[in-house]
């Protein structure tokens with residue numbers, strides 16, 4: 001007999017309580033995970049062996065993606081987050097961070113309550129620290145990435161280009177927070193500006209944006225060739 005699906009009403013209720021989605025077009029009233037269903041569904045459909053998540057306040061994206069891996073019965077998820085908190089590190093380091101990933105035992109317990117502790121490997125590092133040791137760590141290429149760390153244009157560009165350097169043709173990259181018009185206006189966020197740069201490269205990237213709530217974009221890497229990004 002086929003194994004049971006992870007996503008049931010109790011688990012979804014727990015996701016709302018403890019993985020606290022913010023800006024994913026979700027609605028707790030009718031257990032609608034919003035974009036969370038996209039994250040889970042994409043992993044089920046594509047069966048990635050390696051998913052990378054950069055940044056998460058309470059682990060919503062991590063949990064939705066990891067549940068897809070769990071139900072596929074194969075794959076791993078690397079989660080990179082230095083555990084910044086707004087109070088400790090200030091608004092230019094994080095907006096939604098609360099130091100949730102300080103303690104490795106607590107991190108494990110947090111993901112255990114969703115049944116994905118064996119799948120999620122947390123790296124308590126910034127993405128800038130993580131990528132230089134990627135090959136030494138013998139991590140496989142990235143099949144699916146979720147970029148939601150520091151939202152400055154410089155950091156989003158860095159994270160995207162590093163993912164691009166470590167992925168395959170037909171890898172998929174989520175960019176969260178493409179729809180924060182006021183923060184974009186005052187240059188506190190640059191995700192949408194980065195998306196506009198990617199749109200100028202239709203031979204390299206296929207893009208669909210969902211400009212609802214905080215917005216998320218999904219990017220398919222059409223080709224893996226050196227890209228001289230004229231965007232410094």
Ligand SMILES: C[S@@+](CC[C@H](N)C(=O)[O-])C[C@H]1O[C@@H](n2cnc3c(N)ncnc32)[C@H](O)[C@@H]1O
Pocket residue numbers: 023054055056057058080081082083084085093094095096097098125126127128148149150151155177
């Ligand atoms: C809450 S999430 C997503 C940001 C939020 N949606 C927003 O509107 O800005 C932010 C997380 O990214 C993490 N983060 C910040 N800078 C990072 C970096 N350079 N590399 C990886 N994670 C980072 C923080 O520790 C925090 O947990």
